[in-house]
Amino acid sequence: MSAAEAQEDPYVLGRGRGGADAAGEGRGGDDARPSGRGEGGPAPxxxxxxxxxxxYLLSDIILFAGFFAAYAVLSGDLAGGPGPQELFxxxxLALETAALLISSFTCGLAGIAAGRGAMLRTQGWLLVTGLLGAVFLGLEVQEFATLVAEGAGPQRSAFLSAFFALVGLHGLxxxxxxxxAxxxxxxxxxxxxxPAIERRLMCFALFWHALDIVWVGIFTVVYLLGLAG
Amino acid sequence: MSGPSGTEQGDAADAPPGEERLDAREFGGGLKSYLTGLLLAALLTGLSFLVLDVPFVWGPAVPMALIVLAVAQMGVHLVFFLHVTTGPDDTNNVLALAFGVLVCALVLFGSIWIMDHLARGTMVEAAPAEEVGAPR
Known part of the structure; x- marks a missing residue:
């Protein structure tokens, strides 16, 4: 592939020989080159x-959007019960957020180690990822237990029902x-x-990063906006 | 095929979400990408907490500032952790993301808008001021 051709078609959009001929340049044996656009055969x-x-992840995020919408609609309905400022x-929250963010990072490190074929480091970073996730989950369970003990369980008000549904779904x-993991x-x-295991590892990394994105929404909309009043 | 050219290297760097090619030297920007992402995400998170605690943002503007920071952080996560890019292999992923964002926006803003109107309509119809906030 010549430099001129690369300039002309940087993202390999050309559809095989026909396109190249029309541009006045023969491509030789390049027809088989996979372009990911159908002409070169199926994508990897x-x-x-x-x-x-x-x-799948996007459909999951749409599910979360439904729970977010329910929370946004119901968050003002305290029914005389405690509000966000008394409860959160x-x-x-800072500890939970830090644990999840760092676990997202170590999950990426596990992917890098897997790409290099370093078994020990892959396992180690996966373990750190899982442990940080467990720290997050432990803190959340502790928070839920505290709330229920204070009489602010999901049955107290529409606000608390929506809160437990949304945050609990993320916890699940x-x-x-x-x-x-x-x-x-x-x-x-x-x-x-x-190869199959490596693809599963990639899907796990996508899943874990997506959950961190959902948590960004939760800690902003539920906690920080609640504390801001 | 005349060996690796500039284009080929460009393709390897423009990987789809999570695409980590084993044949590339270091996929998707590698460690640098994750470190940049971690740094930016930590910065934005810290700023969110700071906006809440330190009154350097005008009070009524705090919610909007928090939402802007959250959207920015989601963008950071998408680019540096999920590696959503504008590369050729990524077109489908970006289109799917755009559609997902559209549906999420419809669900969120639609619900908030409609329920807000419904609540206001109900208030005018039936409820005296004291009973507002009782079951809708």
Whole structure:
């Protein structure tokens, strides 16, 4: 591929020989070059799997959007019960947020280690990711227990029902992610770096990063906006 | 095919979300990308907490400032952690993301808008001032 051609078609949009001939340049044996646009054959499996999982993640985020909408509509209906400013604790929120953000980062490090075929480091970073996720989940369970003990359980008011539904749904996702991280560690240990395992690892990383994005929405809309009043 | 050219390297850097090519030297920007993302995300999170605690933003503007910071952080996560880019292999992912954002916006703003109107309509119809806030 010549430099002039690269300039002309930087993103390999040309559809094989016809396009090249029209531009006055023969491409020689380049027809088989995969362009990801149908002409060069199917896209790599990794790309297709990533796309499919991305569609699932977006549908999951739409589910969260429904819960966010319910929370936004109901957050003012305290029914005489305690409001966000009496219930939320900023220190615990900061710890939860830090744990989840750093676990997202270590999840990326696990992916890098897997790309280099470094088993020990992959397992180590996955373990750190899972432990930080467990810290997050522990803090959340502690918060829920405190609220219920104070008589501010989900049955107290519409605001608290919506709060427990939204934050609890995210917590359930984190719990599923912890299970998945453990499964990946076991599969890596038993089966090693096979393409299928590496694709699953990629999907896990996507899932974990997406959950962190949802948490950004929760800690802003539910906690910080609630504390701001 | 005449070996790796500038275009090929460009393609490797423009990977879809989570695409981490094993044949590339370091996929998707590698460690640098994750470090940049972590730094920016920590900065934006810290700023969110700071906006709440330190009164350097005009009071009524605090909610909007928090929302802007959250949207910015979501963008940081998408680019540096999920590696959503404008590359050729990524067109489908970006289109799916755009559609997802559209549906989320419809659900969120639609619900808030309609329920707000409904609440106001109900208030005018039936409820005297004291009973507002009782079951809708």
């Amino acid at each position: 499996k990794r790309t297709v799997v990533g796309y499919g999982f991305w569609i 604790e900023q220190r615990r 996702h984190i719990a599923a992610g912890l299970l998945w 453990g499964t990946m560690m076991a599969q890596l240990a038993v089966k090693g770096f096979r």
